[in-house]
Amino acid sequence: MEDIAATVDAKGQSCPMPVLLTSKAAKELAPGQVFLVEATDTGARSDIPAWASQTGNELIESSEEGDVLRFYIRKK
Amino acid sequence: MTEEAKDPNSMTIIAFSGDLDKLWPTMILSSTGAASGMDVTVFFTFWGLFPLVRDDVRITGYDPMTKMLAGMNAPGMKKAKLSKLNMGGMGSWMMRKVAGKNKLMPPEELFDICQDMGVKMWPCQMTMDLLGVKASQMRPGLGEPVGAATALQKMSQSQINLFI
Structure with a gap:
């Protein structure tokens, strides 16, 4: 796995916060950098991929461990 | 802009209701739209205008009737009521309590x-x-008050148009 430039901790947050925090983090990164989003809201399972496809950012990988959903995203 | 040239990344919401249950989805969809790179505009009209009044302003209006209407509609976002079973504020209080517990x-x-x-908030001049309701009684950072024609022009350019 590449270097993770930032981690978004949206654990415990409800819709729409995981997406809002993800968007905020993406704004602060340079194109090509990879960041990690962690969330526990099960809505994020579809919301983060939807956000990525809507904004053109690349969802590299997603995984689940217990209650935590993890998304690795490369900034466009 | 022609019909074919509608911007898929533009959303316009007509917020006509001041009820808490309508206000919530309006705010969730607008913030998420902005986070998804959309150009988002919310046009607040009729009962939808009351939530734009600052929470510290108790009453708006220019005569007994408009003042009474303001009293019945409780200006300000924190005082917004549920459209059903508000039960004198008990309903909205419970909803806010549940929302807080669920981190909404x-x-x-x-x-x-x-x-x-950068979501544009447009109050309805009419x-x-x-x-x-005076501009000085409303929240800061709103757009210039506009009318129906301006709202419709924006909607004609947006692919997503909602009336909430």
Whole structure:
């Protein structure tokens, strides 16, 4: 796995916060950098991929461990 | 802009209701739209105008009737009521309590986030005149008051148009 430039901790947050925090983090990164989003809201399972496809950012990988959903995203 | 040239990344919401249950989805959709790179505009009209009044302003209006209407509609976002079973504030209090427990942000905080993200908030000039709501009584950072034609022009350019 590449270097993770930032981690978004949206654990415990409800819709729409995981997406809002993800968007905020993406704004602060340079194109090509990879960041990690962690969330526990099960809505994020579809919301983060939807956000990525809507904004053109690349969802590299997603995984689940217990209650935590993890998304690795490369900034466009 | 022609019909074919509608911007898929533009969303316009007509917020006509001041009810808490309508305010919430309006704020969630606008903030999420802005986070998804959309150009988002919310046009607040009729009952939808009351939530734009600052929470510290108790009453708006220019005569007994408009003042009474303001009293019945409780201006300000924090005082917004549920459209059904509000039960004198018990309903909205419970809803806010449940939302807090589930880490759902209250609409007034989502409103601030929306503004930070560049969501355009347009008050309806006609409603301001009708109900006697002054610009000085409303939240800061709103767009210039506009009318139906401006709202429709924006909608004709947006692919997503909602009436909430």
